[in-house]
Amino acid sequence: NAGVTQTPKFQVLKTGQSMTLQCAQDMNHNSMYWYRQDPGMGLRLIYYSASEGTTDKGEVPNGYNVSRLNKREFSLRLESAAPSQTSVYFCASRRDRGGNIQYFGAGTRLSVL
Amino acid sequence: GENVEQHPSTLSVQEGDSAVIKCTYSDSASNYFPWYKQELGKGPQLIIDIRSNVGEKKDQRIAVTLNKTAKHFSLHITETQPEDSAVYFCASLGGNYGGATNKLIFGTGTLLAVQP
Numbered sequence: 001n002a003g004v005t006q007t008p009k010f011q012v013l014k015t016g017q018s019m020t021l022q023c024a025q026d027m028n029h030n031s032m033y034w035y036r037q038d039p040g041m042g043l044r045l046i047y048y049s050a051s052e053g054t055t056d057k058g059e060v061p062n063g064y065n066v067s068r069l070n071k072r073e074f075s076l077r078l079e080s081a082a083p084s085q086t087s088v089y090f091c092a093s094r095r096d097r098g099g100n101i102q103y104f105g106a107g108t109r110l111s112v113l
Numbered sequence: 114g115e116n117v118e119q120h121p122s123t124l125s126v127q128e129g130d131s132a133v134i135k136c137t138y139s140d141s142a143s144n145y146f147p148w149y150k151q152e153l154g155k156g157p158q159l160i161i162d163i164r165s166n167v168g169e170k171k172d173q174r175i176a177v178t179l180n181k182t183a184k185h186f187s188l189h190i191t192e193t194q195p196e197d198s199a200v201y202f203c204a205s206l207g208g209n210y211g212g213a214t215n216k217l218i219f220g221t222g223t224l225l226a227v228q229p
Contacts, residue, residue, distance in 0.1 A: 004156070033216075040122070040221055041221060042119075042202060042219040042220055042221040042222050043157070043202065043219040044219075045216055045217075048216065058216065090156050090157070092156075094215075100145050100147070100162070100206055100215060100217075101147070101159050101162070102159070102217065104149075104156030104157050104158065105156050106154070106155055106156050107154075107155075107156055
C-alpha cells in the first residue's frame with residue numbers, strides 16, 4: 001500500500017525559479033490537500049481539491065498554483081520561487097463517505113536561496 | 114478567523130510518566146477533533162480523534178478529552194515509551210461532518226521527548 005506519494009523528497013531552488021511538486025494517492029479518495037509546515041506555525045493549508053476538476057484556496061495560497069490532473073494526482077506549482085517559500089510541503093488525501101481522516105505523504109523539503 | 118492554540122510547545126517526560134497536551138479552539142461550530150503524530154522525517158499520522166457528541170475516548174495508552182463549554186480538548190498519553198517521542202498536532206474541523214469542503218485547522222505542534 002503506497003498511500004500518498006510525494007516527489008521529490010528534497011529540492012533546492014534559486015529565487016525566481018519555478019518547479020512543480022507532485023502528489024499521487026492510490027486510495028481512490030476524492031479530496032486532496034496541500035499544506036506547508038514551518039517551525040512554530042504548524043500545518044497551514046495552501047490549496048485543496050474536493051473532487052476531480054475543482055480546486056479552492058486555503059489559508060496561504062499566494063505564490064502557488066495547483067492542478068487536479070485526475071482523481072489520483074494533485075500538483076502544486078511555484079511559478080517564481082521566493083525565500084519565504086522555504087518550507088516542508090505535505091500533500092494529503094481524505095477518506096470519503098462521511099470520514100474526516102486525512103492521510104499524509106512523507107513531505108517535500110524545499111529550500112529557496 | 115478560526116484558530117487552534119496548542120500548549121506546551123515542548124514537553125519532556127521520563128519513560129513511564131504521563132504526558133498531557135492541551136488545545137483550545139475558537140470556532141464554536143467545530144465538531145471533530147483529531148490528533149496527529151509526526152515522527153522525524155515523516156508525514157503526520159492520525160492517532161486518535163473525537164467527535165463533539167463524545168466527552169472522552171480511549172485507545173490503549175492514549176486518550177482524548179473534550180470540554181465543549183470551555184472549547185478545550187486534550188491528549189493524554191500514559192506509561193510513555195521512547196517510541197512516543199514525536200511532534201503531536203491537534204486540529205479542529207467545523208461545518209458539516211464529512212462534507213466535501215471541510216478543512217482542518219491545526220495547532221502549532223508539541224515536541225514530546227520521552228527520556229529513557
